[in-house]
Amino acid sequence: MRLIALTSLVVLGLAACAPASAPHISPAETRTSSLDVSATGKVSAAPDRATVSAGVVTEGKTAQQAMIANATKMNSVFEELKAAGIPESNIQTSQLSLQPRYNYQDRQTPTIDGYEARNTVTAKSEDLQSVGAMLDALVKAGVNNIGGINFSIDNPDNAMNEARAKAISAAKLKAETMADAAGVKLGKLLNMSEANSSGQPRPMMMQAGFRSDSMESAPTPIASGEQSLEVTVNLSYAIEQ
Template sequence: MKSMISMIVLALAAGPAFADTLPVPVQTITGAVLDVSASGESKRVPDIATVSAGVVTQAGDAAGAMRDNAARMDRVIAALKRAGIADRDVRTASISLQPQYRYENNQPPVITGYQATNTVTVKFRDIAKAGAVLDALVATGANQISGPELGLDNPAAAMDEARVDAVAKARARADLYARAAGLRVKRILSISEGSFDVPRPLPIMMRAQGMVADAAQSKILPGEQALNVSLSVRFELE
């Protein structure tokens, strides 16, 4: 008896380190096991639009192309600030400088000039105003625009709603199979999340300042998006 008490005292003194070595009880499964996959969905109207806006310039020398590009991009950034776009919502996406070549038969390529490109990613938190801002960017020097990517600024609540929907669908499907087999669902043994999907629209492109007149009517329509979550749920039937 004293020996057993001593072992208990030592175990308590060892604390968590000893507890980690204790075996984990294994749940006994006495009934049939059913695996069900289900996809849940929630729908929301997008509240943000992300657009890439860039300036492409060409010059006979590299310094000239970069200098002209920087000046025009400064005007684009100033236009964004005048439109009320916060600094946190403007991010440099890429800067590049590439030589331009002329190719002739049986001749090595000849550099004819340089092309500089500077692109920023802009997040619009007021989608209704995004089209007008894009028009202003083109008017101030942007000649490369792509987007929009529409989405939710905080999709967590919508994703949780889709998860709840997926679990409910999995349980309804399990009940259906159980009734067909003359059984009932006893419990859920495990739930694993396979994938989630936030759809994005295909990007649209506008290029060159010559499109300013056409871009004067630019509008971005948010529509509605479906967010999907896929789950695998294991049930025990009895």
């Protein structure tokens, strides 16, 4: 009995002297602290291409009459575009439609009293100085519907790269400023991504409308202005402990 009691005391003493188990560290506690910033870089550039949308709307008592009248005027439109130096590869039909015109009478079934034909083309030109004169020539040839003008940059890569570099520089400066204000030190760059970019200029409408054939005046004034290209980037830096 004395031997059993002594053995029990030894076991209890060893258990009391055993070192405590190591604390458990969760993944969240080992995660690197980071500073996330974003910035946008902007660059303005002059457009070098104009895309004009223009067409002819004609009416006739029959569908054939409406289409024949439309085709006659559109042939003149194509000739004017070629005379303006627009290559055929830059001319494309964007809409062709034929619709009946209904005559609505009170409490009677609508009847067709004619047809309307529409034919619209888009033409691209790199000669921005001649766009106004080209529009006037198109109107003279029979165009009676101009949808608008879209100015664009043919190759925006260089401008977009410049905007991208500005965005990264601005994001780095923002991260450094925030770290200094918070009293911490920036570590290595953990992640970098491009949030969005905008390289498609907004449409610009012409400044003047149609002119009568009998009017003698300067060509329709067109202002291409400048286009703004933007790139937004996200940077994530480690914070040194």
